[in-house]
Amino acid sequence: MSKPIIATTSLAGCFGCHMSFLDIDDRLLDLIELVEFNKSPINDIKNFTNVCDIGLIEGGCCNTENIHILKEFRKNCKILISFGECAIMGGLPAMRNDVPVRECLEEAYLSGPSTVNEERILPNDEELPMILNRVYPCHEVVKMDYHLPGCPPNADLIWDVLHALILDVNIELPYEVIKYD
């Protein structure tokens, strides 16, 4: 029997959730025994080469590329998991959500106190992703199956949940592992 396949990505996130994933420490060795990795920054596979069983999404969607990748994950993963506050509710990047995007860009590229842009060049290359009017939580863009809160999610939580999904068993999560901070 082939091993379950996992894919991961970081959208509008800081990779902190991935760091926490690595924080499962020596259990990584167990995990490697249990699963195979497909598209993920962990192994640097850029494109899906197989249908995956589990997709882990860090970060919310702040631009069109995020949306594109998230939809691709939805297409290629049987189970999709938001992991971390940014994926669940936009997180820190979403603090811009009550400010018009025009004001954000102006502050960032033209008028901010640390901005030096005498020629007033604005990033508009065709290759760049387009910025969305606000940062969208993942489950408001595609259907997400599970959510693992935390900033970052506790490594034990990530391990417990992955382990349970891989082995297809029910789990009772201990109180300490669900935290939003």
Added chain:
Amino acid sequence: MIENKIQKILDKFNRDKTRLMDILLHIQSEIGYIPQTLIQPIADGIDLSAADVLQTISFYHFFTLKPRGKYTIYLNNSIVAYMMGREKVAKVFEEECGCKFGEVTEDGLIGLFDTACIGMSDQEPAALINGKVFTNITTFRAREIIRDMKQGRKVEEMFATTFGDGKNASPLIRTIVRNRMKRTGPVLNMSYKAGNTLLKQVAQMTPKEVINEVKLSHLRGRGGAGFPTGLKWEFCRRASGEKKFVFCNADEGEPGTFKDRVILTEKPEMLFEGMTIAGYAIGAKEGILYLRYEYMYLKKYLEDVLDRLRKNNQLGPNTANIKGFDFDIRIQFGAGAYVCGEESALIESSEGKRGEPRNRPPFPVEKGYLDYPTVVNNVETLCSVVRIIQNGGDWYRSLGTEESTGTKVLSVSGDCRYAGIYELEWGFTVSDILEMAGAENTLAVQVGGPSGALIGPDDFNRTLCYSDLATGGSFIIFNESRDILRDVVMNFTEFFIDESCGSCVPCRNIPTLLKHKLEKILQGHGTEKDITDIKEWGNMMQINRCGLGHTAANPVLTSLKNFRHLYEDKIQKTVEFDSGIDLAEAVAESCEFVDRIPKF
């Protein structure tokens, strides 16, 4: 100088903080608005903090801290107004004024504002202009009105030359509002002789006998909740308190309701007589008529009626020659808040506070106005009481049905030939009423207003009574040309979003979330999940504190129940999930800023 005026107004109300509503209403009528600079002096004058005064001001629709124009037009935005052409009229107002609704013209001459149902659903589109009511406004009239304003004419001079029927034309009212009493019954018919019941009958009865007669009639509250009136009075009579109060709830804010306005115009003596009887029964010496701000045009007239009653011994010391029964009535105006029709919110408002419903227990009959035992009854209930005492509880019980006795005054409006009020015995079917009103090709009827139910032809054989279709009286008819979801349900839902007091978490949030779901469905992005969400989320409203909160999801929930196909038709059958996000729209602003053409 303004300072002096303020001090006079404060003195007029004995610097009593519970009279804050009156103080603010007086200041606003003097100055046109309540200047920020006066907040602290007002607060100091009645021993409140400025923030306390502000929290009351900011609760009510008609109080304002900024000038709203020399002429202020409040154009009704209820559903019937739209059905009768509000949109075109609003557009003319905007064009002629050069400003949008919610704004004041640059020269400060005219302010345009929306307002919820002003009790004129049988003569829409209607507006309140500087407190005066303008009905049946056409685009032609709208242009005329603005022209008159630009010429500086007085508002009362802008009326057409004729006034409305009945007392509407009397010197103290002089309004173009029409009564449209299409059908009167045992309570509102011509046979009423003001004061007879009180002077000749009640004066010979003990309070207990009065209560027993009302109990015998099986009269239930006509505001909508239907609590047995006799029982309410008995509870209040039994409650201990050195003072007791009778309130008449004339805050009829349920969109589509206007029966109280007609009763107040044509039979105010009857209402006041009913209040006096209630006062006698429960042992109160003071009655308060809580009248909605929209009916300010009746103020002088009603005060005159009260004066006359005082002269005729129907109010005042030893009322009706009953020794020691010194009963009097005052009018308490509201300032625009639907939720104040809820009895405990009405009491809070009368105490000068935000109209937030109270927690119960304690009930108002135990601890009401100023913490004294208080009875709050609807206008129609109190009028019915007069007839019950006059003709006996047995007589009243012979009217209507076994468990819904007596009559109900309906306010019929919408798509029918004969909009107006109808006093009917309980037990008529919806079809009967549609026939009476001359309604054809009826698609739906909103029974009991937005807080009631939207029903379709399958339910037209149902009867109006407490055990089937209970109603406070609003009866709005929609014919087949109407778009139920886009127009009706949306309008009602927006109404409830604006009128929540904001206290309970579900009431503050759920109606908005339902509105977004409805928009998503109307835009073609809906899925089956959205329908189940609507049902489940709407269900949360039952844990709110008050009647408004319990019913604010009803437009969506009852339309989903009775017109489910309208929802089903618009959702995507094969799609499990739709985010509803329009990508082109989502990137439009950022692309424009960086000068880039969006490409996908």
Added chain:
Amino acid sequence: MNKQIIFTIDQKECTSEAGKYIVDAARENGIYIPTLCNYKGVKPAGSCRVCTVKVNKRHLTACTTPVAEGMEIELNTTELNDLRKAVVEILFTEGNHFCPACEKSGNCELQALAYRFQIMAPRFPYQFNKRDVDASHPKILHDHNRCILCKRCIRAVKNEEGKSVFTFENRAKKVHIKLDEKLGDSLTDELAEKAMEVCPVGSILVKEKGFEIPIGERTYDKVPIGEMLITDK
């Protein structure tokens, strides 16, 4: 002392003094009813609806309803637990609650209820309403993003004349807490501390004070809200 009465919560027989609010009577009997807008010693508001229970098929708030003889109270039914959870979920989507950046994290009652109810993500869409942060006061930082409009500050923080320092302003979706300008200017250190203490979330904070106890060692980091109260009894 009022007379003792007998009532039940989820069929468990309880006794208490007549007239006590259901939440308090329940606690005396070792039963925790989740609350949020309720605060010890302050007049209950019944506005958050988290403590909703069912008596005689009617929903009532346990913080405002007195117990009565023979009352049969339903508390932990699937329906009620879900309604409670939903209320907390709405609050997370109504305000802007960036827990990772909040000084109150770990001591926050809203968050603690979410932990207790094991909320992984709210079922409602995030509203991202625009709210202000007011740092103009010399003693208090007022972050309206985190305010859940429970009115605890309104009810609990009063000056020596009994006037409310905080009030509600506007209605419906526009409601927000307002600090009275004049009373705010003369706010004592003591009242400022009290305001922070009664605020269940991180909306009212006293300036130049923070992170005294590190994240991870705070009140609700290890023990769920409600558990301590019961074991302490």
